[in-house]
Amino acid sequence: MIQNNILWSPLQIGGLTTKNRFAVLPMECADAAEGGHLSQDMQMRYDRYAEGGAGLVFLEAVTLQHETRSRDRQLLLDVYKKESREEWERFVASFKAKHPNTLLIFQYHHAGETAGKEFSRRVTVKPLTPFGGELIDAWYIDDYIHRQVETAKFLYRIGVDGIDLKFCHGYLGSQLLRPYNDRDWKYGGSWENRSRFAFETCERIRRAVPDPKFLIGARVSMYEEMPGGQGHAGADSFCYDLSESIALLQGLEARGCSYFGETIGNASVYWENMAPSPSCSTNVYQHLTMAKTMKEVVQPQTVIIGAGMSVLGDGTHNQLRGVQPERTSLLHVAEDALQNGVMDMVGLGRQALADPYLPCKVQSEQASDVQWCLTCNLCSELEMRGKSIGCAVYNKYFADLWKECRSEFGAPSQIVTGD
Numbered sequence: 001m002i003q004n005n006i007l008w009s010p011l012q013i014g015g016l017t018t019k020n021r022f023a024v025l026p027m028e029c030a031d032a033a034e035g036g037h038l039s040q041d042m043q044m045r046y047d048r049y050a051e052g053g054a055g056l057v058f059l060e061a062v063t064l065q066h067e068t069r070s071r072d073r074q075l076l077l078d079v080y081k082k083e084s085r086e087e088w089e090r091f092v093a094s095f096k097a098k099h100p101n102t103l104l105i106f107q108y109h110h111a112g113e114t115a116g117k118e119f120s121r122r123v124t125v126k127p128l129t130p131f132g133g134e135l136i137d138a139w140y141i142d143d144y145i146h147r148q149v150e151t152a153k154f155l156y157r158i159g160v161d162g163i164d165l166k167f168c169h170g171y172l173g174s175q176l177l178r179p180y181n182d183r184d185w186k187y188g189g190s191w192e193n194r195s196r197f198a199f200e201t202c203e204r205i206r207r208a209v210p211d212p213k214f215l216i217g218a219r220v221s222m223y224e225e226m227p228g229g230q231g232h233a234g235a236d237s238f239c240y241d242l243s244e245s246i247a248l249l250q251g252l253e254a255r256g257c258s259y260f261g262e263t264i265g266n267a268s269v270y271w272e273n274m275a276p277s278p279s280c281s282t283n284v285y286q287h288l289t290m291a292k293t294m295k296e297v298v299q300p301q302t303v304i305i306g307a308g309m310s311v312l313g314d315g316t317h318n319q320l321r322g323v324q325p326e327r328t329s330l331l332h333v334a335e336d337a338l339q340n341g342v343m344d345m346v347g348l349g350r351q352a353l354a355d356p357y358l359p360c361k362v363q364s365e366q367a368s369d370v371q372w373c374l375t376c377n378l379c380s381e382l383e384m385r386g387k388s389i390g391c392a393v394y395n396k397y398f399a400d401l402w403k404e405c406r407s408e409f410g411a412p413s414q415i416v417t418g419d
Contacts, residue, residue: 006338007331008363011055011345013303014258015212016161018055018103018345021338022359023305025261025349026058026107026164026219028071029389036066036076038087041388043094049352050099053359056305056345057102058164061109064147067121068172070111070417072386077106079151089158096159105215106155107164108148112172114268114417116386125175126183131268138186141176145201152205152214162215163205165257167198167230167248169274170266174221177248180228182235191244199251206256217303218252219261220245222290226269246297259303261347262291271415275350276311277375278319284308288333291343306343309333310351313372330372331362353379353391378402380415 008020033039049057063069063076078084095104113124113131123140124133152163167173175181176197181188187197198218205216222245223231233241249260264286265273276283287308295304312318315329326332334346351358355371362370371394378392378399385405390398 006335007346007359011303012301013056013103013217014162014215016103016215019101020053020055020359020363021334021345022054023056023345023347024049024052024054024058024352024356025305025307025347026060027349027353027389028061028074028383029353030071030073030383030386031388032073032075034073036063036069036074037084038075038091042075043091045356046095047098048356050095050102051360052352052356053363054348054352054356055101055103057104059104059106059160061107061166063109063111064144064151068110068112068115068123069120070109070114070116070171071383072116072119073388074109077151079147079154085154088154092155092158092160103161103215105162105164105217106160107219108151108166110144110166110172112175114170125172125181125188128175128180141187141197145197145204148201149204149208152216153208156209156211156214161213162217164261165198165201165216165218165252168219168221168261168263170221170224170268173198174224174230174266177244178224178228178230179232179235179237179244191247195244195248195251198248199255202252202255202257212258215258216256217259217261218257219263220248220294221263221265221274222293223264224266224269225264225273226266229266229269242293246293249294249298253298253302257302259305259344260294260298261305261307262287262294262343263307264290267417269416271377271380271417274308275375275377275380276308277377278311278317281311281318281320281375284311284318284320284333288337288342291337292341295341295343303344305345305347306334306337307347307349309346310349310354310373311375313351313374314367314370317372317374331367350375350379350391353389354394377415381405381412384412384415384417385409 122133312330315325351373354373392398392402
C-alpha cells in the first residue's frame with residue numbers, strides 16, 4: 001500500500017508555508033454573477049476546495065477588465081471600481097476567517113485573441129488563424145501592466161497570499177512570448193522584446209510589494225505544440241525548443257517569482273496536451289518531464305507545481321500500458337514525483353471538480369471513497385459551449401446541463417476553446 005507521508009509534509013514557498021503538497025489549480029468554472037461579480041455558487045465552490053484539505057488554492061483566471069474575458073460569466077476584479085474592490089475584500093476576509101491555514105493565490109487572466117467574440121473584445125499582437133482580432137499597440141500593454149501592478153497592491157492589502165501570472169494555454173501572456181510574435185514593436189520580434197511584458201510585470205509588482213510573504217509566481221506552458229508557439233524553435237517552426245521557456249523561468253525567478261506551475265499546450269489548439277484523457281494518457285509523461293526540466297533549471301528553493309495528472313485516477317481506467325495499474329495511480333505517481341524531486345507540489349485540476357475532498361479522504365485513510373475523475377472531458381465540453389463548468393459525472397446539475405448542450409449543439413468533433 002502506498003505510503004503518503006510526503007504528501008502531508010509542509011513546504012516553504014517564498015516567505016510562506018503550505019500545510020501539505022496538494023494545490024487546487026486555477027480551474028475556470030464560469031459561475032460568476034452577471035458582470036463578473038462574485039456569486040454564491042463561486043464562493044461555496046472555493047469553500048469546498050479549502051474544506052477538502054488542499055494546502056494551496058488558486059483563484060481561477062480572473063479577468064482584470066470586463067472586455068478581456070474568455071467566458072461570459074468569468075470572474076472580474078476591476079481595481080479601479082469601488083464596487084468590485086469591496087466585494088473581493090468581503091470574499092477574501094470571509095475565506096481567510098474560515099480557512100486561515102489555506103494559502104489563497106489569485107491568477108490574472110487576459111484572453112487576448114481568444115476573447116469571446118459575442119460578448120468581449122478580441123485583441124491580438126499578430127493575427128493568428130483562425131482567431132484574428134484587433135491589433136494592439138505598446139500603449140495597450142503598458143496600460144495593462146500598470147493595471148496588474150495596481151491589482152497586486154490591492155490584493156496584498158486585503159490579505160491574498162500572492163498572485164499567479166499567466167503565461168500559458170494560448171492566452172495573452174503566451175501570445176506575447178511566442179516566436180510567432182515577430183512583429184517589429186516594443187513587445188515583439190526579439191526575445192528581449194517578447195519577454196518584456198513578463199519581466200516588467202513581475203519586476204514592478206515585486207518592487208511595489210516587496211514583502212516575501214506576498215508570493216509572485218507564474219503558470220508556464222513549456223511549449224504550446226503549434227508552429228511558432230511558446231517553447232518552439234522559431235516563428236513558423238513545428239519543433240520544440242525549450243531555451244526560451246527556460247530563460248523565462250530564470251528571468252522571472254531573478255525578478256521575484258518563488259514558484260512556477262507546470263503545464264503544456266494551448267487550450268484553443270490541442271486540449272488533450274494540457275488536459276490528458278485516457279485516449280492520450282501518455283501525455284502525463286510529458287507533464288512529468290516538463291516539471292522535472294523546470295525543477296532542474298531553477299534554484300532549489302523555487303517551488304514547482306505539477307499538473308496534468310487527473311487522468312491517472314486510481315490506476316484502473318487510465319489505459320497506460322507496460323506498467324502495473326497500481327503504479328499508475330495519481331497518488332502513487334504523485335508521491336514518486338515528490339520523493340524524486342520531479343516537482344514539489346501536486347496540482348489537482350479536473351480531479352478537484354470531481355471531488356474537492358480528495359486530500360482529506362486520503363489523509364483519513366478513506367481513499368476508497370474518493371470520486372475519481374474519469375477525464376471524460378464533459379466538464380471541458382461545458383467550457384467549450386460557454387456554460388458554467390463542473391463535474392457532469394458526479395453532480396446532477398452539471399449532468400443535466402451537459403445533456404442540454406448535447407441536445408442543442410450535438411457532440412463536438414474535438415474540445416477547443418476560443419473559436
